[in-house]
Amino acid sequence: MNQYQQFPEIDFNAVKKGVGYFLIGVVLLLIFGGFRSMVFSVEPEGRAVIQRFGKVVDIKDPGLHFKLPLGIDTATFVPTERVLKEEFGFRTTVAAQRSQYAKTPQMQEESLMLSGDLNVIDVEWVVQYKINDPVKYLFAVREPSDTIRDISESVMRRIVGNKLGSEVLTVGRMAIADETLKDMRDILATYDMGVNIERIELQDVTPPEKVKPAFNEVNEARQQRERLVNEAEKNRNQIIPRARGEADQIIAEAEAYRFERTNAAKGEASRFTSLFSAYQESPEVTGRRLYLEMIDEVLPRLGRVIVMEEGGNAPLPLLDIGRNAGTGEKR
Amino acid sequence: MNKTILTSAGGILLLIILIGGAVVLQSSVYFVDQGEQALVLQFGRPVGDAITEPGVHFKTPFIQEVRRYDKRLLSWDGDPNQIPTRGREFISIDTTARWRIVDPLRFLMSVRDETGAQARLDDIIDSSVRDNISSTELTEIVRSKDWEVTEEDLQKADVVEPKDEGAKLTDDIKMGRNTLTRKILEEASDGLPEQYGIELVDVRIKRLNYIPSVREQVFQRMISERQRIAAQFQSEGQGEASRISGDTSRQLADIRSEARRKAEVIRGEADAEATRIYNEAYAAGPEFYALLRTLESYSKTLSKQTELIISSDSDYFRVLRNMAP
Numbered sequence: 001m002n003q004y005q006q007f008p009e010i011d012f013n014a015v016k017k018g019v020g021y022f023l024i025g026v027v028l029l030l031i032f033g034g035f036r037s038m039v040f041s042v043e044p045e046g047r048a049v050i051q052r053f054g055k056v057v058d059i060k061d062p063g064l065h066f067k068l069p070l071g072i073d074t075a076t077f078v079p080t081e082r083v084l085k086e087e088f089g090f091r092t093t094v095a096a097q098r099s100q101y102a103k104t105p106q107m108q109e110e111s112l113m114l115s116g117d118l119n120v121i122d123v124e125w126v127v128q129y130k131i132n133d134p135v136k137y138l139f140a141v142r143e144p145s146d147t148i149r150d151i152s153e154s155v156m157r158r159i160v161g162n163k164l165g166s167e168v169l170t171v172g173r174m175a176i177a178d179e180t181l182k183d184m185r186d187i188l189a190t191y192d193m194g195v196n197i198e199r200i201e202l203q204d205v206t207p208p209e210k211v212k213p214a215f216n217e218v219n220e221a222r223q224q225r226e227r228l229v230n231e232a233e234k235n236r237n238q239i240i241p242r243a244r245g246e247a248d249q250i251i252a253e254a255e256a257y258r259f260e261r262t263n264a265a266k267g268e269a270s271r272f273t274s275l276f277s278a279y280q281e282s283p284e285v286t287g288r289r290l291y292l293e294m295i296d297e298v299l300p301r302l303g304r305v306i307v308m309e310e311g312g313n314a315p316l317p318l319l320d321i322g323r324n325a326g327t328g329e330k331r
Numbered sequence: 332m333n334k335t336i337l338t339s340a341g342g343i344l345l346l347i348i349l350i351g352g353a354v355v356l357q358s359s360v361y362f363v364d365q366g367e368q369a370l371v372l373q374f375g376r377p378v379g380d381a382i383t384e385p386g387v388h389f390k391t392p393f394i395q396e397v398r399r400y401d402k403r404l405l406s407w408d409g410d411p412n413q414i415p416t417r418g419r420e421f422i423s424i425d426t427t428a429r430w431r432i433v434d435p436l437r438f439l440m441s442v443r444d445e446t447g448a449q450a451r452l453d454d455i456i457d458s459s460v461r462d463n464i465s466s467t468e469l470t471e472i473v474r475s476k477d478w479e480v481t482e483e484d485l486q487k488a489d490v491v492e493p494k495d496e497g498a499k500l501t502d503d504i505k506m507g508r509n510t511l512t513r514k515i516l517e518e519a520s521d522g523l524p525e526q527y528g529i530e531l532v533d534v535r536i537k538r539l540n541y542i543p544s545v546r547e548q549v550f551q552r553m554i555s556e557r558q559r560i561a562a563q564f565q566s567e568g569q570g571e572a573s574r575i576s577g578d579t580s581r582q583l584a585d586i587r588s589e590a591r592r593k594a595e596v597i598r599g600e601a602d603a604e605a606t607r608i609y610n611e612a613y614a615a616g617p618e619f620y621a622l623l624r625t626l627e628s629y630s631k632t633l634s635k636q637t638e639l640i641i642s643s644d645s646d647y648f649r650v651l652r653n654m655a656p
Contacts, residue, residue, distance in 0.1 A: 116473060157538065221562070279616070291626060
């Protein structure tokens with residue numbers, strides 16, 4: 001080994017060493033990186049779709065899993081257990097016990113629709129759905145949530161357009177939700193996008209803001225109608241029973257009169273009958289007795305008794321017509 | 332010695348081969364995603380059929396390139412259009428469609444990419460929508476085939492029948508929303524040339540509303556309708572209240588007069604009964620009755636204010652007179 005050879009040899013060793021360290025570093029990095037991308041965990045509320053070179057090869061349930069590193073396998077998480085939600089006509093900005101909602105003019109456009117009698121109604125609703133096939137959900141439709149929104153708006157408008165406005169505002173809510181659910185399921189089934197619509201919930205269903213006061217007026221008028229009728233009926237209920245009572249009283253008083261009158265008559269009649277039978281035994285004596293008894297009773301209390309002699313003076317000159325009245329008053 | 336060869340020229344050569352191989356491999360292998368399909372182009376010209384199977388595929392390196400197209404269902408969303416219906420009402424209509432690329436080769440040749448496709452779809456769908464909407468009555472667009480409203484429904488729901496409209500609420504719907512949508516889809520599909528490599532899967536009316544100026548008028552109509560109903564309720568309430576209070580007065584008069592009538596009847600009966608009783612008793616001795624009653628009457632009618640001028644020849648005083656001489 002001479003100096004000439006030695007110099008490059010030492011150089012080679014250094015290069016070799018450097019390349020060696022470099023390679024070791026690269027391998028370590030690869031191992032580390034590879035290991036990191038080999039282990040992944042699937043959250044409990046969903047499943048992961050595994051693609052090898054882009055082709056779906058497996059679906060993993062929640063838990064810790066391995067896959068091939070270096071981008072050979074990729075895992076896409078799909079929340080299959082979560083109930084997903086699309087809101088129409090409003091957005092929940094803070095979901096809590098006292099949730100807060102927002103409504104912008106654009107959202108207003110989502111919820112304004114025509115009823116069958118060509119009135120405008122503001123219908124807010126929520127679509128709840130779950131992903132039942134993660135592969136179809138990822139690879140059947142590019143914009144699944146937009147698709148659900150478009151279909152839901154279309155179906156809701158068709159259903160509301162097929163009902164009277166007043167029906168939509170009052171009794172039709174359940175029917176609308178049911179029909180929308182059924183129609184949406186039918187349409188989404190043709191797209192085969194791995195989604196199941198769970199529920200349609202109608203929220204506020206109201207007339208448009210501008211028309212609301214007029215609707216309230218109707219409600220007030222309806223209330224007023226009830227109130228007027230109720231008051232009139234109350235009045236009637238106060239008067240009629242009292243009048244019936246009074247009528248009964250009048251009749252009862254007449255009945256009382258009847259008893260009094262007939263009893264009095266019966267009493268007098270029986271008194272007369274008794275007297276008469278006594279009288280018949282000796283009419284002369286009884287008649288005279290009764291006459292004299294009357295005289296006994298009457299004469300003493302008379303003001304003045306003037307006995308006129310038959311054929312004597314006329315009594316008139318003796319009378320002072322006013323005197324008796326005057327003295328009568330004094331007594 | 333071996334070490335020297337490996338680490339010197341041979342090593343470098345190996346490294347070059349490895350790197351070169353990697354570059355060639357990288358250029359000749361491509362992956363197709365599950366939701367994708369791909370075309371291989373050689374100097375810009377397509378080679379072979381579209382690749383629809385996901386996974387690993389190979390091509391000639393460097394001279395061939397890969398174009399990828401979505402295999403999934405794609406959205407088309409048109410701008411809201413203002414279209415007059417057959418009845419001349421201007422409405423704003425927003426349609427949505429679903430389509431997919433079924434033949435990437437034709438797709439590439441005719442419309443090149445999705446932006447191009449969207450533009451063609453705009454033309455085709457908009458024209459189909461316009462044709463169908465402008466030849467259809469608004470009610471036929473809004474309602475569906477199974478629309479069924481009876482007069483009773485209208486009465487129950489306080490609905491005011493619009494007067495200015497030719498069509499009535501109770502009329503049957505000849506076509507309806509579903510059929511109309513299907514017609515729009517069919518016509519748009521027919522208008523879509525096969526060479527585009529596009530399949531139009533669905534077209535739907537997403538939103539349908541009056542244009543803003545008409546909407547304002549509709550609001551006014553709704554308001555006046557409601558006010559009419561409110562006025563009706565008001566007068567109904569007043570009428571009903573008057574009816575009830577009139578009925579109350581009638582009942583009251585009825586009850587009172589009936590009671591008076593009954594009372595009079597009873598009194599009359601009582602008087603008759605009393606008279607009958609008296610008659611029965613007095614008929615036995617009319618003279619005695621006359622005597623008795625006369626005496627009774629004397630004792631009732633003669634009082635301290637009475638001045639009695641009586642003849643000494645009267646029954647009572649006759650004794651006095653006759654005894655005296």
